Amino acid sequence: MKKSTAYVKMKCHCGLNPVYVPCHQWTVESRDKQDELQSCKNRCCKQLECGHRCPLHCHPGACASRSQCRKKITLRCPCKCRKIEGPCCELGNSIVCGKECRSRVQEDEFKVKEPKSEPEEKTKGNRLGQIKILTALSAVVLFAAVALAYWLMQ
Known part of the structure; x- marks a missing residue:
C-alpha cells in the first residue's frame, strides 16, 4: 500500500501558527506523538498566575505552575x-x-x-476642568470635520 502524500493542516496548541503534518504520520502515531507533532515548537505565549510567560514550548493542556517559573x-x-x-x-x-x-x-x-475623601470644592473644580477640556476637544473635532468637508468639496 502506498503512503499518502497529503498533509493535515491544523492549528498548533497555542493557536497562533498553522502546523502541517503528513497524513500518514498523523494517523499511525500515538496521542503523545500527535501532541508533539501539533506543536509549533515556539515558546508558549500564555501567562502564568504570577504574571510571567509560560516557560514551556507550545503544549496541550494547562501551563506550568508558578512553582516552575x-x-x-x-x-x-x-x-x-x-x-x-x-x-x-x-x-x-x-x-x-x-x-x-x-x-x-x-x-x-x-x-x-480608608478611602481618601476629597473636599467637595476640589471635586467640583476637577469636574469643571474636565468639562472645559471636553468642550475644547469637541471644538477641535468639529473644526477638523468642517475642514475635511470643505477640502473634499474642492
Whole structure:
C-alpha cells in the first residue's frame, strides 16, 4: 500500500501558527506523538498566575505552575531597606525586614482600607476642568470635520 502524500493542516496548541503534518504520520502515531507533532515548537505565549510567560514550548493542556517559573525577579521590602533577587518560584510576593518595615506595611494597609475623601470644592473644580477640556476637544473635532468637508468639496 502506498503512503499518502497529503498533509493535515491544523492549528498548533497555542493557536497562533498553522502546523502541517503528513497524513500518514498523523494517523499511525500515538496521542503523545500527535501532541508533539501539533506543536509549533515556539515558546508558549500564555501567562502564568504570577504574571510571567509560560516557560514551556507550545503544549496541550494547562501551563506550568508558578512553582516552575524560573524568571529572575527582584523584591524590595516596603521601606526599601532590604532587597532580594532570585527565581520567581523561590521568592514569595513580598518580604519583611523588621519592626520598622512591619509598621510601614501596617500603615500602608490602613491607608488603602480608608478611602481618601476629597473636599467637595476640589471635586467640583476637577469636574469643571474636565468639562472645559471636553468642550475644547469637541471644538477641535468639529473644526477638523468642517475642514475635511470643505477640502473634499474642492
